[in-house]
Amino acid sequence: MPNNVIKVCCFLGVGLISANKTNAEPVDMSNPLAIYSQAGVGVDDKGFNFKFGQISDTGSNTSIAMNVLEINGLLGDAMAVGSDGSDSIDSIRFRNFQQSLIDGRGRQLDIEYDLNQQLGAVSYSLTQILAPMGAFSLFPLAGGGISFANDMDYSGTGMIADVHEGFSIPGVYVVIGMYSIYNINEKLWFNYNPMWRAPVAGAEIYKNSDNTLSHEVAVGYQINLRCNVRYFANWDNHGDFLTGGHRVELNYQL
DSSP: OOHHHHHHHHHHHHHHHHHSOOOSSOOOTTOTTOOOOEEEEEEETTEEEEEEEEEEOOSOTTEEEEEEEEEEEETTTTTTOOSSOOSSOOEEEEEEEEEETTTOEEEEEEEEEETTTTEEEEEEEEEEOOOOBTTEEEEEEEEEEEEEEEEEESSSSOOGGGEEEEEEEEEEEEEEEEEEEEEOSSSEEEEEOOEEEEEEEESHHHHTSOOEEEEEEEEEEESSSSEEEEEEEEEETTSOTTTSEEEEEEEEEO
């Protein structure tokens, strides 16, 4: 990983440590549903990606929660990190996680917006922590959401007269998936997170669109109790692994 990426991550970590309480004991960072304050920086072919996470108060002693903000695609041209990048923000994502300390049930609010395609989505899902099966753990997820878009072409013709000016909601969808972990050893782990998304109502062009099965594969290495480095690959059934998104990310637990 480039030295400037590591320097940026350390700067973010120092800044957030001074503004937030650190976790008394580090939690398992390989767990995709783990709740902890964090800072991270990553790089892909569109630029640099920054992640900020902070534990939030649920008002209950039996549940915990956190908010995570991701800003992706910054400084792609300036730092010369790939042919698809620009210096502007590519996408923004905000997530709120809440988890019960009693039965392992949780919920997830996910808001994302692609500034290039001017498309976004808001989803709400329920999650469940299942008992580990040796080195393998599963975390199923199910929910639904709405899609929103700016200047949406509802006809599919590309004609200006058929474009709805401003933001609109073309439809709603359901999502079913899971997070999973396979612990290779104490420092190395593998994640596979498939998500199936299907439109259920809305404009004709939206309802008639294909279902999407997205795949996320990650390999993580725990450098120490509070810091890890991860490689991610993302693709779906409309593409393949090689043409999908690939990134490297350095994370620090506050």
